[in-house]
Amino acid sequence: MADKPILYGPDGQPIRREVLTVEIAGPTITGVRSPITGYPGDGLNPRRLASLLREADEGEPLRYLELAEQIEERDLHYAGVLGTRKRSVAQLDIQVDAASDDPLHVQQADMIRDWLTRDELEDELFNMLDAIGKGWSFTEIVWDTSTGQWWPKRLEWRDPRWFRPARHDGTTPLLRGDMGDTPLSPFKFICAVIRAKSGLPIRSGLARLAAWNWMFKAFTQRDWAIFTQTFGxxxxxxxxxxxxxxxxxxxxxxxxxxxxxxxxxxxxxxxxxxxxxSKNVGQGSDLYEKRADWLDRQTSKAVLGQTATTDAVTGGLGSGKEHRQVQEDIERADAKTLSSILNRDLVRSWIDLEHGPQQKYPRLRIGRNEEVDIAKMSDSLAKLVPVGLKVQMSEVRDRLGFSDPDPKAELLLPPSVAPAAPPPAAPALQAERPAVRARDAVDELVDDTEALAAPAAEDMIDTVRDLVERAGSLDEVRAGLLALSPKMPDDRFAEAMRMALVMAELMGRADVAGD
Structure with missing residues (x-):
């Protein structure tokens, strides 16, 4: 590893490679990174909620992040729609595009593809998407060099409570430590920020939007329970x-x-x-239920952008399809954001550690494969390629979902290039030479027929043209053609037709002999 180039972090300082292979952001029982969490949601009221949100804005998001965790644990609807959004992205296919066709770039892309086959990857992506709810999430990369190469051995989720934003900008994350807060080590963390709205990361998560809804829904559920106990x-x-x-x-x-x-x-x-x-039990109960359902629908709109896929409430004919399209738009946006985060914090760091800084880097793409109309695409290629359109075969394979064939793989071939049939027996080889000579003679006959028929056809065309030019009406043209028919100069043309019949007969015999 000593021959690797010196890498520098954002602060301009050399990267300490020995730090990359150990965990530096794990929990500490007696330190500031305690796994034991508080419960600020207990007895929450508007005054306390406003207070802890202000604390987060001022750079101390501990109580807000603890509340965000409680909301997911206590609100079944919020946990359901948020989990749906995260899982829809975590299970998408991942493709890797090489930087170019250069063998080194192809090798780098294959290395990443091999790593993506890990069974733990889906859970790791799900944990990274915790940023959808809390605004940001942190994953520590534990590198392995036991084989002489850099390899991301584990992606460990770290509790966002163990980080806080720098006060000077509100965006630079700092790791809490017993000796004070420190900047994150380069090449060591995947910092995911997924915004539900523009603004500072700690203010852009869905939990901030859902906190007020959850508090009012908790009030409604408490009152509903008291009502049921009293009048039920x-x-x-x-x-x-x-x-x-x-x-x-x-x-x-x-x-x-x-x-x-x-x-x-x-x-x-x-x-x-x-x-x-009590005579008003039903009416009173409906009031609480309607209020709780209304608050759930607002949460669905905030998380999924619609309500039809969660609350079975549609706004009209075809609205279910439109709502599904809205959810797919959000899924696509989350997938693109996560792809860019992984390319920045994992792929680029990995390539730099293993191969040094590069001009171009491979890229991850997370998302659903676009459905390709194979018939339409094939028809377009069949029309455009013969007229000069240049298309890469690898690109066509990618669009159709086919992999590059292995060198020793059995390939499907078009009929024109199918493997030749076994050679015929010796007697058939002797019979082939006369067939070749007969075919050569037929070719000469074709040339003679064309030479004989051309002047005759030209004379017939000239005769008809003169007749049409002299005639004053269509009736005169018709009468002239009937009168001219016996006198047409068709002797040579008739001879050419007789030769054409002979040629067809000989070609048929030649084909039979060739077969």
Missing amino acids: QPVRVGKYPSGATPKDKDTLMRAVANIAGDCAAIIPESMLLEFIE
Whole structure:
């Protein structure tokens, strides 16, 4: 590894390669990077929510990030739509484009393709997409050099609470440490920022948008639970006769209190229990349900851009298809953003460590393969290539989804270039030479026929042209042609036709002899 070129980080300082192979951002039980989290969502109210959001804006996002984690844990709807958005990107196909056809560039692309076959990759991408909710996410690259080459051994997710933005710009991430906050080591981290809106990373995550919705929904659910507990079952009223003793009243009270849970009680015969049902239970319950559903729909719009794929609510004929297109647009945008992040923080760093700085680098592309109309594409190539259009075969294979053939692979070939049939036996070889001579004679006959027929055809055309020029109407042309028919100079033309029939006969015989 000593012969590798010296690499420099953004600060202009040389890269410390020995740091790249060890973990530097793991949890510390007694330090500032504790895995134990707080619960700022407990008893959250508008005043406390506004306060912790201001803290995040001022460069201390700890409580906000803890709240973002709680929202995902406690709001099933938010967790569902956010998980859908992350998983739809994490499971997409990944393609690698070489920087050029240069053998070194092809080797670099193949190296990355080999690494992408790891089973852990989908989970690692899912963790990187945590930035969709929190605004940013951090993944530590643990490099391996045991084989003499640089290799990303693991991509370890790191809790975003262990990082904070620099106060001077609000965007430069710093790693929390016991000795103070430090800039991230180059070539060591994948820093993903996926914005739901423009602005500072800590203010651009979906959790910031969902926090207010979640708080109001929590209020609605609490009130709904109290309402259900109070009016969801009939009110028990116990009646005691006049002159009842305190002991009788205590007995009746115990019966009223216990009958809700036990559904059974013993009371004296002279006492009476009544169950009084509330008349507005259904209407009151619908109010809470509608409010909770409305808040869920707003969350769906913020996360997925639509509601039809999650809430089964459509706005009209065909709207479900349109809503799906909106979700695909968001998926495509997330995939392009994640691709650019990986190209910047992983691919470029890897190539620099292994091969040194390059003029061009391979590129990752995450996304769905575009459906190609093979019939239409084939028809276009069949028309354009013969007239001079130059197309790379590798590009056509990529569009059709075919890989480059291996050198020893069995290939499909068009009929014109199909492998030749086995040579015929010796007697057939002797019969082939006369067939070749007969075919040469036929060719000479074709030439003679063309020479004989050409002047005759020209004379016939000249005769008809003169007749048309002299005629004054179509009737005169018709009468002239009928009168001219027996006198047409067609002797040589008739002779040419007879020779053509002979030629056809000879060509047929030559073909049979050749076969």
